[in-house]
Amino acid sequence: MADAKVIPFDDDRARGSAPRAGRRRAPGAGSGGPGGAAARRRAEPAAAGDAVPEPGDVPAARDGAKVRAVPVPGQTSGVSGAGDASARGPEPADGPGKTEWPEDGDRAGEGGGWERRLASGLAFLRRRVTGDYEVDEFGYDRELTDQVLMSLLRPLYDSYFRVEVKGIENIPAEGGALVVANHSGTLPLDGLMMQVAVHDHHPAGRHLRLLAADLVFMLPVVNELARKAGHTLACAEDAETLLNRGEVVGVMPEGFKGLGKPFGERYKLQRFGRGGFVSTALRAGAPIVPCSIVGAEEIYPMVGNAKTLARLLGLPYFPVTPTFPLLGPLGAVPLPTKWTIQFGEPIPTDGYPPEAAEDPMLMFNLTDQVREQIQHTLYKLLVQRRSVFF
Incomplete structure (x- = not known):
């Protein structure tokens, strides 16, 4: 092999799980709170004369966000209990028992990330096998x-x-x-x-x-x-x-x-x-x-050059370092x-x-x-x- 020449230079899951906090509810009306449907039936007569605000009066909370209780006309703001909205937190979107707390949402996001990465990897392998990828005229992929x-x-x-x-x-x-x-x-x-x-x-x-x-x-x-x-x-x-x-x-x-x-x-x-x-x-x-x-x-501290061996192998030089060739392949680390x-x-x-x-x-x-x-x-x-x- 001749000496190497150098450059002639010379050498939709998030929307479905969002808590519906835009409508204020009477205590106990949430589907995720204790009492379920029975609590809603008990709350309906008491709330019959109350003015119900239109949806959107309160900004909707995102997944895992805390919901601040807003006083309803005719209702004491300091009331607490199992059915109170401020005690229950965000309402579930998927029915009773499906409330996702912030850490649950994080875990769901991580799972989605792994699924996306897996899908991306499989798609990459499919493109490589089928040849559905591009290279330029120099071979760059x-x-x-x-x-x-x-x-x-x-x-x-x-x-x-x-x-x-x-x-x-x-x-x-x-x-x-x-x-x-x-x-x-x-x-x-x-x-x-x-x-x-x-x-x-x-x-x-x-x-x-x-x-x-x-x-x-x-x-x-x-x-x-x-x-x-x-x-x-x-x-x-x-x-x-x-x-x-x-x-x-x-x-x-x-x-x-x-x-x-x-x-x-x-x-x-x-x-x-x-x-x-x-x-x-x-x-x-x-x-x-x-x-x-x-x-x-x-x-690789090069302390010597085996020129004869380099010529035989067609290399520009054959390095001798404190670890190579003395330690064999280990010396190449x-x-x-x-x-x-x-x-x-x-x-x-x-x-x-x-x-x-x-x-x-x-x-x-x-x-x-x-x-x-x-x-x-x-x-x-x-x-x-x-x-x-x-």
């Missing part, structure tokens, strides 16, 4: 990503790495944007965590489409999952197409140089290439959002470091003329500006960090 893939990554994001997100509002609420981030960690978990951060925390519920090296699309299973999750080949054509469609695109210009750098060079950005990602952003008129990720460098992902102020590109995408000096300057902003933010986050694991 939004429904599968939202309901399955993000659910699989979320425990790693929330509980294992305990990712803290800052500046998510810097990603525009609409339109295309290019997120440029540092790359590290031996395995590309940082890109996946960045994808979860945008998916779960952006106010507009945006999705991040990552650009990946061709090696990702040569691996069985990984290839299909990457396409389903919205990733595509790191090339200028695909990136520009996504940006022009108004997608948020993520790129890590360091490529394998950043992903496989030694532990001693952690948080030192590698070369960003000749600015291919800047040229793509300029042609699409999309803002560039710098992103700094702290915590990924320490998940990442260390539970504490992560911070910060999205910086966007750098606009829509103010440049169309020919600016071919200006090498402008591309160099913008590339250097993005790189310096990411590096400065990394140093600042490292100073603020209390510990690698906390």
Whole structure:
């Protein structure tokens, strides 16, 4: 297998159960109170001369709400007893003995929630089996990503790495944007965590489409999952197409140089290439959002690189860590470091003329500006960090 190439950047239940509190009743007239029908018959002669208010004089109570007794003409307001409306509380809608108290309503709501989730899950499975779902021209399956893939990554994001997100509002609420981030960690978990951060925390519920090296699309299973999750080949054509469609695109210009750098060079950005990602952003008129990720460098401390083995396997590097390959598969478990992902102020590109995408000096300057902003933010986050694991 040849060395992987990088982006040519270079490298109706609620209504039926509502208590009918809109009509004031004589004591004992409620069907749910002691005495039932007999109490109603006893109350009718006494109430014959009373003026009965029209329904709606008192606002109807919702499920589980307390009903305040309102004095009826000719009736003492302080009267209490088993048949008094204020003592009985809300009347049932389904007949005697069916009163639902607030906690009963809560339990019913929970049951309804589980039923809805079950029905939704069964409908999802039916669509998958029958093929009644949509993918775009890149193979992106939004429904599968939202309901399955993000659910699989979320425990790693929330509980294992305990990712803290800052500046998510810097990603525009609409339109295309290019997120440029540092790359590290031996395995590309940082890109996946960045994808979860945008998916779960952006106010507009945006999705991040990552650009990946061709090696990702040569691996069985990984290839299909990457396409389903919205990733595509790191090339200028695909990136520009996504940006022009108004997608948020993520790129890590360091490529394998950043992903496989030694532990001693952690948080030192590698070369960003000749600015291919800047040229793509300029042609699409999309803002560039710098992103700094702290915590990924320490998940697999790479203390060595078996280059001969890497060449035999067709890999850009073969990592040697304190636990891998010494502990075998157990050594592939990442260390539970504490992560911070910060999205910086966007750098606009829509103010440049169309020919600016071919200006090498402008591309160099913008590339250097993005790189310096990411590096400065990394140093600042490292100073603020209390510990690698906390």
